[in-house]
Amino acid sequence: MEPLVDFLQNTLDGIALGASYALLALGFTLIFGVLRRANLSYGPAIMLGLYVATWAHLHFAHGLAVLFLIALASTVLAGAYVERLCFAPHRGGSAVAAMVASFALWMQLEEIATLALPRHLYEFPALYDGPALSLGPLAVRPEALVMLAAAITVAAALWAILHRTRFGTAVRALIDAPRAAALCGIHAGAVSIQVFALASAIGAIAGFLIVASHAQVTPMLGMWSTLKGMLAMMLGGLGSLPGAVIGGLALGLIEAHSQWYLGPQFRDFVAYLLLFALLALRPPWMSTRSAS
Amino acid sequence: MLSVRDLVTAYGKIEALRGVSLDVAQGSITCLLGPNGAGKTTLMMTLAGILKPRRGRVEFSGRRLDGVAPHRIVASGIALVPENRLVFPNMTVLENLHAGAYQRRGGIEHDIERLFGRFPRLKERAAQPAGTLSGGEQQMLAVARALMSRPSLLLMDEPSLGLAPLVVEEIFKIIAELHRDGATIFLVEQNAHMALKVAQHFYLMEQGRITFSGDPGSLAEDEVIRRAYLGTAR
Numbered sequence: 001m002e003p004l005v006d007f008l009q010n011t012l013d014g015i016a017l018g019a020s021y022a023l024l025a026l027g028f029t030l031i032f033g034v035l036r037r038a039n040l041s042y043g044p045a046i047m048l049g050l051y052v053a054t055w056a057h058l059h060f061a062h063g064l065a066v067l068f069l070i071a072l073a074s075t076v077l078a079g080a081y082v083e084r085l086c087f088a089p090h091r092g093g094s095a096v097a098a099m100v101a102s103f104a105l106w107m108q109l110e111e112i113a114t115l116a117l118p119r120h121l122y123e124f125p126a127l128y129d130g131p132a133l134s135l136g137p138l139a140v141r142p143e144a145l146v147m148l149a150a151a152i153t154v155a156a157a158l159w160a161i162l163h164r165t166r167f168g169t170a171v172r173a174l175i176d177a178p179r180a181a182a183l184c185g186i187h188a189g190a191v192s193i194q195v196f197a198l199a200s201a202i203g204a205i206a207g208f209l210i211v212a213s214h215a216q217v218t219p220m221l222g223m224w225s226t227l228k229g230m231l232a233m234m235l236g237g238l239g240s241l242p243g244a245v246i247g248g249l250a251l252g253l254i255e256a257h258s259q260w261y262l263g264p265q266f267r268d269f270v271a272y273l274l275l276f277a278l279l280a281l282r283p284p285w286m287s288t289r290s291a292s
Numbered sequence: 293m294l295s296v297r298d299l300v301t302a303y304g305k306i307e308a309l310r311g312v313s314l315d316v317a318q319g320s321i322t323c324l325l326g327p328n329g330a331g332k333t334t335l336m337m338t339l340a341g342i343l344k345p346r347r348g349r350v351e352f353s354g355r356r357l358d359g360v361a362p363h364r365i366v367a368s369g370i371a372l373v374p375e376n377r378l379v380f381p382n383m384t385v386l387e388n389l390h391a392g393a394y395q396r397r398g399g400i401e402h403d404i405e406r407l408f409g410r411f412p413r414l415k416e417r418a419a420q421p422a423g424t425l426s427g428g429e430q431q432m433l434a435v436a437r438a439l440m441s442r443p444s445l446l447l448m449d450e451p452s453l454g455l456a457p458l459v460v461e462e463i464f465k466i467i468a469e470l471h472r473d474g475a476t477i478f479l480v481e482q483n484a485h486m487a488l489k490v491a492q493h494f495y496l497m498e499q500g501r502i503t504f505s506g507d508p509g510s511l512a513e514d515e516v517i518r519r520a521y522l523g524t525a526r
Binding site for chain 2: 166175176177180181182183187
């Protein structure tokens with residue numbers, strides 16, 4: 001019985017962790033799918049948004065709902081700033097130039113956050129600070145359920161936006177065939193900044209729930225969010241939104257299980273090893289859909 | 293209606309268009325012939341705003357359009373059916389049509405119904421991803437998608453490319469029907485036999501320049517063109 005309980009508990013923890021990765025990956029993938037550009041400043045924009053919320057919390061703001069709205073608004077602004085500075089000037093130009101520019105902004109955003117709040121760690125109001133719920137022999141943290149519910153809700157809302165709105169038609173057309181989209185009169189520049197705003201909003205939801213679950217925030221949130229979002233996207237097949245959710249959940253499960261069975265030092269190692277194997281073997285689902 | 297003067301478009305140092313001048317009259321079907329690599333697709337891409345010309349003018353209904361962004365060119369009433377169709381493969385036929393109507397607000401459903409009347413095969417496949425359609429069906433979808441923007445000038449880049457003869461005939465039947473309904477069409481075509489049946493004016497492009505301009509009669513009389521494009525000697 002014991003090994004089975006361990007396995008189920010790890011699976012449960014992995015799904016909860018994977019739900020946060022899935023959210024991060026949805027935002028990252030949205031930008032990558034539309035622009036074919038890796039936005040390294042994706043995580044740092046989220047980090048900056050959460051730092052603004054933390055700063056507001058230290059000075060005047062109270063209540064999780066207020067802090068969430070502050071984090072959301074400032075992440076979206078930071079995301080739009082990244083788009084205008086790094087991606088708008090390089091549209092149709094060099095992908096590497098845009099990526100390097102987004103790396104430079106990563107440094108800038110991190111500097112801004114750490115200049116304003118120089119300590120390495122700040123407390124953040126906890127989403128929930130009671131005991132875990134017990135499900136027979138298994139323990140479930142309520143904030144994990146919130147994370148899972150948020151991931152499902154965001155994925156469903158994103159699906160509806162992409163499939164039921166004029167904006168969604170433009171986004172999917174740009175993902176499918178950018179040149180044909182231009183010929184249909186879809187203005188990539190106008191859609192791009194909206195995509196950044198939407199992706200940043202999703203990232204802010206993810207970042208807020210992660211920070212509030214841990215009841216703390218550090219500058220590492222930026223790099224961590226970019227890495228987990230990118231890794232989950234790659235595991236899910238580069239640029240597909242359902243793949244981002246699957247990749248996020250897979251990454252969570254891999255981390256939870258390898259941490260338990262192999263030890264915490266193997267937690268990231270196994271995920272990267274798997275990514276390496278996937279990149280080397282290139283299974284059929286692991287390919288960018290043709291851009292033309 | 294469309295007037296092109298001394299248009300030069302280059303890829304780096306290589307000039308693909310080396311001073312192209314031509315006119316498309318309102319209500320006409322004008323056809324551009326020419327060998328592979330002559331610059332026909334470059335011209336279409338430049339007219340649609342995808343490529344920026346280095347020099348020259350494009351005027352459409354009195355407005356300068358050279359160097360203007362593609363979405364503004366669509367807004368001014370020009371739509372291009374691109375070479376190789378370029379449908380949105382992962383979107384349904386219906387969604388492809390909606391993408392074509394991106395800049396419009398009203399009357400979209402009505403136009404879709406009308407186009408389904410003209411292209412009954414697309415109606416049958418409305419909910420299918422466009423990537424699963426046959427080549428001929430994709431070509432019809434590309435034409436229908438371009439028509440969704442209600443263009444006053446339709447540009448078509450080799451609509452018969454890679455299609456079976458029967459399908460090509462169907463495409464040209466549609467081109468003739470569109471023309472009868474008042475459309476102005478500027479067509480790139482290698483299939484001169486088919487083009488001769490519908491077009492009123494021909495241009496020949498070779499190595500980035502216009503080397504012939506005339507009506508179907510003078511085209512058929514030109515010995516060089518006869519051999520190269522109609523495959524018949526006198």
